[in-house]
Amino acid sequence: MAALVGRSTKQALLRAKPALSNQQATFVTLKSKTSKRVAWFLGSLAVGGGTVVAGALAQPTFASDLVLHPPKFPWSHNGPLQTLDHASIRRGYEVYKQVCAACHSMQYVCYRNLVNVIMTEDEAKAEAEEAMVEDGPNDVGEMFERPGKLSDHFPSPYKNEEQARAANNGAYPPDLSYIVQARHGGEDYIFSLLTGYSDPPAGVKLMDGQHFNAYFPGGAIGMAQALYNEIIEYSDGTPATQSQLAKDVCVFLKWAGEPEHDSRKLYGMRALIILSFLLGVAYYMKRLKWTTVKTRKLAFKPPSYK
């Protein structure tokens, strides 16, 4: 079967060359001239570049595009092989628990997720027991409260969205479980937002309960500035400046949204190593199988009429 396929492809490749009709003994060549290839390359580059420029110029400009984009920060987990800083995740959890959790839920994260990521199993159990969780129904059909277990999710500050809105002037504090994925700019945006509060510039009127933040689309945000220097005390003794608090909570939220972050990068590295080896093998196999085709020469031998 393989021989059949090989023979037919070879014949297809070698067929329909005009050299034979001219009765000249030219060799069949599968390569074009170098200058021709360079011209093709430059030509397609020009066409492709022109298409990109034309496409970019044809885009309309929206007023909603005119927002302040957050700068790119040098996170220690930037880069294809860099893991999250777990000490920072732990400090960020302390910030979340003592500051953010007053208004924001994280209903998709469990206490068991913390085990061997930022704390031991015993510590995580102690953390869970601090929270009272509604469970039930019991034997008489009533709901009851019990201390949390490892399998419980983080408790929410409000029972539902309506209650959250009513308590916060109509603004809904979003769930923070996947907030880094849910916002353009990711952790850069969240860090800028947390540290970007200022007095409103002249001409900007804010309603009651609104605050000015240049990084928030529209500028008027319902959340007041939450992070100040020394607002909490870290258990590892790190000075709790405002930017340190914001950085740690961003790393914590990054982990919450992508708990597979570290192993994903490790497996990515392994996959690239294996696949680049296999690419070499495939290239060798191609060269090997094509040697018979590439080195074959066709010559026209004029018949001798005696």
Add this chain to the structure above:
Amino acid sequence: MSSLANLSKNLYHAVFRRTSTFVIAVVVLAYPFERAFNVGTERYFRFINKGKFYDDIKGQFGQDAEEE
């Protein structure tokens, strides 16, 4: 003939020449290769990210120190 060429020749005749021995070699070598590759890559990964893993920060926090 150099020893390397000798080795590769012996290897070819002993293993790669027959499909039966070749398949056995693949099956037998898969496990040690997988172990070595996984352990090696993880060790490198932990080396370039030293200090950022949970194992590196165990016991640095107040509660840990009290328990110990």
